[in-house]
Amino acid sequence: MMMEKRKVEVIAYDPMWHSLFNDESKRLRVIFIDNLVNIHHIGSTSIPNMSAKPVIDLLIEVKNISEVDELNDEMTELGYIPKGENGIAERRFFLKGVIERSHHVHVFPHQHQEVKRHLDFRDYMIAHPEEAKDYANLKEKLAKKYPEDIQSYIEGKDAFIKEIDKRASEWRSPQ
Numbered sequence: 001m002m003m004e005k006r007k008v009e010v011i012a013y014d015p016m017w018h019s020l021f022n023d024e025s026k027r028l029r030v031i032f033i034d035n036l037v038n039i040h041h042i043g044s045t046s047i048p049n050m051s052a053k054p055v056i057d058l059l060i061e062v063k064n065i066s067e068v069d070e071l072n073d074e075m076t077e078l079g080y081i082p083k084g085e086n087g088i089a090e091r092r093f094f095l096k097g098v099i100e101r102s103h104h105v106h107v108f109p110h111q112h113q114e115v116k117r118h119l120d121f122r123d124y125m126i127a128h129p130e131e132a133k134d135y136a137n138l139k140e141k142l143a144k145k146y147p148e149d150i151q152s153y154i155e156g157k158d159a160f161i162k163e164i165d166k167r168a169s170e171w172r173s174p175q
Contacts (some may be wrong), residue, residue: 001129006099008153010051010136010143017045018058024103028060031074037061043117044139047125051136053143059118060107068092080105088114116172118167124168127144131167135160 021041030040043057044050062068072082079096080103086093087094090112096103108115125132135157142156 005148006101006150007148008143008150009053009125010139011054012051013049014045014054016053017052017056020044020102021058024056027078028058028105031071031078032060032068032107035062035064035067035076036065040115040119040122042106042122043104044135046122047132048134049129050125050132051140053139055101055104057104057106059115060105060108061110061112061115063110065090065092065107065109075105090114117169120168120172121165122163124164124171129170131164135164 002017018041025039025041029036032039037062038061040046040059041054041057042059043055044052045054045157048136075094080094081096081098083093083095085091090109091114092107094107095101096105106114106118125135138160139156142153144154146152
């Protein structure tokens with residue numbers, strides 16, 4: 001039996017992405033209520049006018065990361081698949097949908113370095129629309145080149161993301 005592959009689809013910015021984030025964050029607040037510090041919209045769907053895969057990325061900061069594992073059943077009831085750390089220490093990762101993915105939830109302890117990195121990246125791209133356009137163009141090119149190879153698409157973005165992470169960190173740091 002051959003498993004269906006996820007399509008790599010990058011589409012034009014959709015202003016509805018912000019509403020989708022708000023709607024989902026309301027549902028998640030109810031689950032994370034006692035442990036919740038903040039919920040952030042991250043990733044390309046959080047950047048105005050950015051082409052993106054139509055997957056809403058939510059970053060949740062919590063007081064105690066180990067307590068998140070106790071929420072797996074509630075997250076499953078919302079349609080999420082718990083993936084544990086999924087390659088990043090101190091993170092809990094959830095995805096909604098396998099082939100037709102709609103949301104990713106990244107949960108980190110409050111003030112984890114990955115929280116800062118994601119927020120710096122987002123804010124830098126919003127403040128630098130020309131670089132955001134370069135990133136959108138790269139993603140569109142990679143999606144056309146690798147329409148059924150998500151791993152190659154991700155690897156193709158890696159050097160650009162690392163460079164923006166470096167610039168964003170320097171930009172954010174007080175002089």
